[in-house]
Amino acid sequence: MAELGELKRLPLHDLHAAAGAKFGGFAGWSMPLTYPAGVMKEHLHCREATGLFDISHMKLFAVSGPQAAAALSRACPIEADGLATGQSKYTFFLNGDAGILDDLIVTRVDGERFVVVANAGNAEADEAHLREVVAGFNCRIDALDRVFLALQGPQAEAVARDAGLEIDGLAFMNGRETNDGGFIARSGYTGEDGFEIAVPLDAAQALAERLAADPRVEWIGLAARDSLRLEAGLCLHGQDITPDTNPVDAGLTWAIPKALRAGGSYIGADALAKAIANGPRRKRVGLKPDGRQPVRAGAALVDADGAAVGSITSGGFGPSFGGPVAMGSVDAAALEGPIFAEVRGNRMPLALHPLPFQPHRMRKG
Amino acid sequence: MAQTYFTEDHEWIRVEGDIATVGITNYAQEQLGDLVFVELPEKGRSIAKGDTVVVVESVKAASDVYAPLAGEVTDVNDGLSDNPGLVNSAAEKDGWLWKMKLADKAALDGLMDRAAYDATTA
Structure with a gap:
């Protein structure tokens, strides 16, 4: 285990410390594990009202250019060009054996521009993998330095609206880039309604403080994030899915478009088609x-x-x-x-x- | 009069006669967070210093509680089966874990008093 001192600090670390967070290491980051309410109350609060999570350990990339869709359709088992603007898709980076290198969410934010959200533990490997895969395509990859917050729970919509977030017409598994240079998606990792909000660093503290000040909102640490996603049956990469797991064995075939189940031009297509044919x-x-x-x-x-x-x-x-x-x-x-x-x-x-x-x-x- | 001792493993031991009541400190329960299950030992079990006697499970993880001294388990806190959160709300009182008959009371001399223990967590 790395000592806390060797871990990267979140941009809003001091805000969490002031809120009384207890920190622990996760994927190279010093993360708020719990706040003074404790994991049990935090978990229940998220289901009953709204929880606010700092998930800035996760990595965002923009993939843009004339061949961005083609590049992503090579990197992931998706038909990126078939996504409507604003539509998000849960998908994977697969290896040649159809093992899951990471699970991610790809959102088409414009005709030739996509936002990719990847897991913290795989961020560097994902970026290297993506750069290698798309090298032959006419597009560019930009790592987005953002504070990434999740607002989750039955009151998330009301809280987001009152905070002035740009959520009009935003349905589940849809996302958009915002006027302040950020990104907002209606998605999450709790099984509740909610939003994932990427904010440029200079605007992040004010937004986090504004959301946390809402009486319906409590900060939720990584411990309750884990119990929430486990109750929701959602996978944690590195545990429930790994490079030794293919989407069929993981019960995630639903995330593979039907047209790509018998094969395709994405990495791992042949192995995945075989796995689907053979069954789990x-x-x-x-x-x-x-x-x-x-x-x-x-x-x-x-x-x-x-x-x-x-x-x-x-x-x-x-x-x-x-x-x-x-x-x-x-x-x-x-x-x-x-x-x-x-x-x-x-x-x-x-x-x-x-x-x-x-x-x-x-x-x- | 009962006297209370502490270990660097964040346990407290309250001694009356040759019976010791053992629990984890308030500091320890704060570090563990909300407990959801406590695995207690069998009464009558003979334990050596350092043996794992109890496992406390928080939402996130399981942690061992070691025997601070040798002896024999004479009683366990059955109330924790239905209410493991008692260890969180009253770690150094109603949230005790087990009682034991000490094999050698002289071994208590190696343990800390409250002031010395508090200094380790300050």
């Missing part, structure tokens, strides 16, 4: 422990005979669900029988549970 070798499933004891990522899963059938990829406690929740990757053949997690020498029975654990409440517009 293993499945990402929701798992609910009996009782109150959580299971954690990395716990081995076994069948009734003790044979290995997979592992827990994310596990913890779901404050809204009111009990422990987990996702695991399980051999497809083992899903018919009982599944146990090995925790500290004990075998804990697990029940399959449909994902998400907490119903999604996004506004599809």
Whole structure:
């Protein structure tokens, strides 16, 4: 573990410190893990009112130029030219074996301009990968230095409107560049309605303070961000999906456009077409422990005979669900029988549970 | 009169006669955050200093609580099964974890008093 001193600080670090945040390392960044309310209250507040998250550890790129759409359609299994202006798409960078290098959201903000949002842990690798893939195309990649905030929860729309954010007509999985040089999308990582807002550094502090001052809003740390997304059944790259997982095994085939499932010109197309034809070798499933004891990522899963059938990829406690929740990757053949997690020498029975654990409440517009 | 000792692993030990009550300090519960599960030992279990006796699970992670001294578990705080949050709200009182009969009371001499412990977390 890196010491906090070696970690990069968020541009608004001092604001979080003043709000009483406890910091911890994540993907090379010193991140607010919790605020004084604590993970449980923060989580519930987000579901009941609105939570404000600083997700500036995530990376934004602009891909622009006459061949931007073609370049992205090579880098990702998408038909970028088929996206309407303003439309966002959840997609991946795949390797040649259709393993997931990262999951990302691509938004067409103009005819020849796209915004790509990638994960913190993969930001540098993603940028290098993207630059290499698009080298032969007539387009450019610009890393956008922004403060990136997420406003999530049933009151997010009212809060955003009152704060003067440019959200008119913005439906779920749509995004736009704003007049102040930022970017706003109706999307998130909690299963709630909400917005992800990229702001130029010079305007960021004022906006964050304005949003945090709204009585409906509380700061939410990374700990509750994780429990919120786990209840929502959303994947964390590096845990639930990795370069060894293809979209079929991850239960994410829905993110591949139908026309690209039998093949295409994107990286990993042949391997992905094969994986789709063969069906999943293993499945990402929701798992609910009996009782109150959580299971954690990395716990081995076994069948009734003790044979290995997979592992827990994310596990913890779901404050809204009111009990422990987990996702695991399980051999497809083992899903018919009982599944146990090995925790500290004990075998804990697990029940399959449909994902998400907490119903999604996004506004599809 | 009961006397309370502390360890650098953020445990407190309250001693009455040769029975010690063990819990984690308020500082420790603040670091862990909201607890959702406490795995308690069997009564009668013989424990050596340094053994993992209890596992406390927060929303995010599991953490071990070690035996500060050798002895035998005589009681556990059953109330934590339904209400693990008691460790957060009353870490150094109602949120105690287990009681043990000490094998060697002289071993208490190596532990810290309140002032010395507070200095380590200041």
